[in-house]
Amino acid sequence: MLVLGIESSCDETGVALYDSEKGLIANQLHTQMAMHAEYGGVVPELASRDHIRRLVPLTHAALREAKVSYQQIDAIAYTQGPGLGGALLAGAAYTNALAFALNKPVLPVHHLEGHLLSPLLAKEQPEFPFVALLVSGGHTQFMAVRDFGDYELIGESVDDAAGEAFDKTGKLIGLPYPAGAILSQYAKLGHPDAFQFPRPMLHSHDLQMSFSGLKTAVLTAVEKTRATHHLSPQDTLPENIRNDICRCFQDAVVDVLVAKAKAALLQTGFRRLVVAGGVGANWKLREELSSLTVQTAPKRQPENIKTYFPPLDLCTDNGAMIAFAGAMRLVHGVQDAEKSGSFDVKPRWRLNEIVRDKMN
Structure with missing residues (x-):
């Protein structure tokens, strides 16, 4: 079965082809990073327009890469949500128009399910069940994945x-877009003990997380630094202090995620962890989670946890994960392909709702 995958939920346009027998045979991606950098963040209207410009040439490129024709495609999967409404509509409209022209069925796919399953595209693949840590853009979630x-x-x-x-x-400390990725690079140059930032909800005895208070602590540190060094709001922070803030902030986030990951593994009894999403590419998070252990009782030996990550090029939004998720839902009988035609998008759509949607 050959599935074409279309991803357009935010600021990356992805088109890929997944063959259920051969695996991923084409993966084309265009990032809008340079365009949005001029505005300091994603501009939804510009994102939507750019998806429309890129989808046709990227599809042609994917077909050339895989050396297949349009008629060889069995189904077309697309991101139905969550994401930016206009961006989702661009991908959904294109998919349904193409499917109608080719007389092919369509597969609406949940964006986060694509991320969740993306480690299965790596050479070393996890088996079910596992705990999934989804750290993608606006989502940080722990999921118990049984199948x-x-x-x-x-x-x-x-x-x-x-x-x-x-x-x-x-952005708060003056880094250009995409500030998060740049922050993690500067963190490599910082000292881990320079600032004492809080670890919010670290001991909350549940799997909930909060990072807004940590952001406020960074703001306080920046304001004190500016006052101490007599810096105006327009002045850049000294490099060493900037790097230290980046390192200490990153370590605080990672400490929380690692602690919650251990708690999730103990709660479920699973001993496999899957990490997916853009933050899953962070070097510190990968380092800490790759050597993760859990201890079920004080006198028992710690148990090693096997942690799986997607390939680095599949951490960001991409069509490969959408094509794969669509193909797997078909192969495993979780979802039926639909006729092209009327469609809708779901800018706000919780991942656990897709099981209920299928049952209803």
């Missing part, structure tokens, strides 16, 4: 997601 389509939300951020906190904190 394809069987996902239970067991914890999430109650305010800013980790990715949002990275971006907002980076």
Whole structure:
């Protein structure tokens, strides 16, 4: 079965082809990073217009890469949500028009399910069941994943997601867009003990998370630094202090995520962890979670946890994860393909709702 995947939820346009026998055979991606950098963040209207410009040439490029024709495609999967409404509509409209012209069925896919399943595209693939940590843009969630389509939300951020906190904190200290990714690079140059930032909800005895208070602590540190060094709001922070703030902020976020990951594994009894989403590319998070252990009782030996990550090029939004998720839902009988035609998008759509949507 050959599935074409279309991703357009935010600021990346992705088109890919997944063959259920051969695997991923084409993956084309265009990022709008340079365009949005001029505005310091994603401009939804510009994002939507750019998706429309890119979808046709990217589809042609994917077909050339895979050396297949339009008629060889069995189904077309697209991101139905969550995401920016206009951006989602661009991808949904294109998918349904193409499917109608080719007389092919369509597969609406949940964006976060794509991220959740993306580690299955790596050479070393996890087996079910596992705990999934989704750290993608505006989402930080823990899911108990028992099988394809069987996902239970067991914890999430109650305010800013980790990715949002990275971006907002980076912007707060004067970093250009995309501030979160730049922040993690400067963190490599900082000292971990330079600032004492809080670890919000670290001992909350549940799997909820909060990062807005951490962002406020960084703001306080920045204001004190400016006052101490007699800096105006327009002046840049000294490099060493900037790097230290980046490092200490990053370590605080990672400490919370690692602690909650351990708690999720103990709560579920699973011993496999899957990490997916843009923040899953963070070097410190990968370092800490790659050597994760849990201890079920004080006198028992710690148990090693096997942690799985998607390839780095599949951490950001991409068509490969959408094509794969659509194909797997078909192969495993979780979802039926639909006729092209009327469609809708779901800018706000919780991942655990897709199981209920299928049952109703």
